[in-house]
Amino acid sequence: MIKVGYMRKQKKFDEWMHAASAFALMHRIELFHFTEDKISIENKSIFDEFWDVNKSCYIEKLTPFPDIISDSRIWRSDETRQLLLEQGVLTTWVNMGRKTKRYRILRNSHLKDYLIDTYEYNNVHIDDVLEKYNEVIIKPNNASLGRGVHKISKNGEKYSVHTGHEQKCLSASEFSKYDQFFKVQNFLVQEYIDSRTSSGNPFDIKVYLIRSGENGEWTHLTPLPRIGASLGVVSNVGAGGNALFFPDKFLKTEFGNTWQEVEQEINYIINAIPFVMEREYKRTINTIGVDIGFDRKSNRLKLFEVNSTIHLTPYKMDMCMKQMNLYKYLHKKHIS
Numbered sequence: 196m197i198k199v200g201y202m203r204k205q206k207k208f209d210e211w212m213h214a215a216s217a218f219a220l221m222h223r224i225e226l227f228h229f230t231e232d233k234i235s236i237e238n239k240s241i242f243d244e245f246w247d248v249n250k251s252c253y254i255e256k257l258t259p260f261p262d263i264i265s266d267s268r269i270w271r272s273d274e275t276r277q278l279l280l281e282q283g284v285l286t287t288w289v290n291m292g293r294k295t296k297r298y299r300i301l302r303n304s305h306l307k308d309y310l311i312d313t314y315e316y317n318n319v320h321i322d323d324v325l326e327k328y329n330e331v332i333i334k335p336n337n338a339s340l341g342r343g344v345h346k347i348s349k350n351g352e353k354y355s356v357h358t359g360h361e362q363k364c365l366s367a368s369e370f371s372k373y374d375q376f377f378k379v380q381n382f383l384v385q386e387y388i389d390s391r392t393s394s395g396n397p398f399d400i401k402v403y404l405i406r407s408g409e410n411g412e413w414t415h416l417t418p419l420p421r422i423g424a425s426l427g428v429v430s431n432v433g434a435g436g437n438a439l440f441f442p443d444k445f446l447k448t449e450f451g452n453t454w455q456e457v458e459q460e461i462n463y464i465i466n467a468i469p470f471v472m473e474r475e476y477k478r479t480i481n482t483i484g485v486d487i488g489f490d491r492k493s494n495r496l497k498l499f500e501v502n503s504t505i506h507l508t509p510y511k512m513d514m515c516m517k518q519m520n521l522y523k524y525l526h527k528k529h530i531s
Contacts, residue, residue: 198261211511216246222519304471309498316382330387390488397423404483407520420445
């Protein structure tokens with residue numbers, strides 16, 4: 196039986212976790228849950244929590260290292276993760292590096308026309324970029340969930356800084372504090388793509404890809420439209436946006452008679468991305484998250500983000516089912 200540890204960020208249990216544990220047993224997988232602080236490198240063990248199907252409760256006990264740890268980018272200690280890898284423990288997450296690295300990989304591929312013009316903040320002057328694009332997005336080079344995203348525009352000598360649901364009008368001297376912060380914290384600056392619904396809300400389409408075939412073939416979950424507040428900068432669920440579970444209806448509403456062509460183009464992008472990305476990494480990539488938007492000005496799809504982090508919400512059990520196949524593939528590959 197394959198033993199898998201699911202590392203969660205918070206102490207509390209999500210509702211889906213006990214169901215996932217029972218579902219895992221159907222696949223001959225022993226699944227337990229733990230937080231990073233319960234790992235003992237010295238004793239080569241983890242103080243974990245198993246779901247007892249018969250008693251319908253969690254039972255805590257000390258267990259040797261599992262075959263696989265299902266993780267994400269939530270590690271507090273890279274050293275701990277490296278030591279686990281050295282002990283032969285497989286982990287599902289692969290660090291794909293900063294946004295600039297992923298951007299360069301995509302720029303050198305046939306998907307380059309879907310990319311948004313992107314620069315390292317330190318390599319450009321913000322006024323020059325604003326003169327070219329009128330509005331720009333500034334975001335951290337190494338962050339997710341829509342954190343730290345600013346929309347900047349300029350009118351005369353005044354700068355407009357829009358973050359979350361807050362908007363400020365600043366003089367040049369006031370904006371200089373932001374300018375220095377962006378330089379010190381290694382931010383990126385991008386052309387602003389006004390990807391909005393017909394009702395004026397920012398939107399994008401999130402797609403999760405995962406190796407879930409018997410021989411590691413890629414598959415993806417149903418594309419998930421995400422809609423933000425009308426005054427928001429991003430549509431990310433982590434930043435207060437809402438996910439819709441009816442992509443066909445969403446596409447029909449927004450694109451009318453051309454919705455099937457848009458759907459086909461989305462499928463083209465997401466089917467190509469794994470093969471473009473995995474050529475550039477030594478470790479096998481197992482999961483990819485893709486954000487796709489739509490530029491109303493150019494009437495084209497745009498690739499907002501590609502990363503290796505997958506958040507179960509709002510897919511929950513659907514993702515769990517795919518993950519079971521990933522665990523079996525990784526274990527089979529490891530022992531062979």
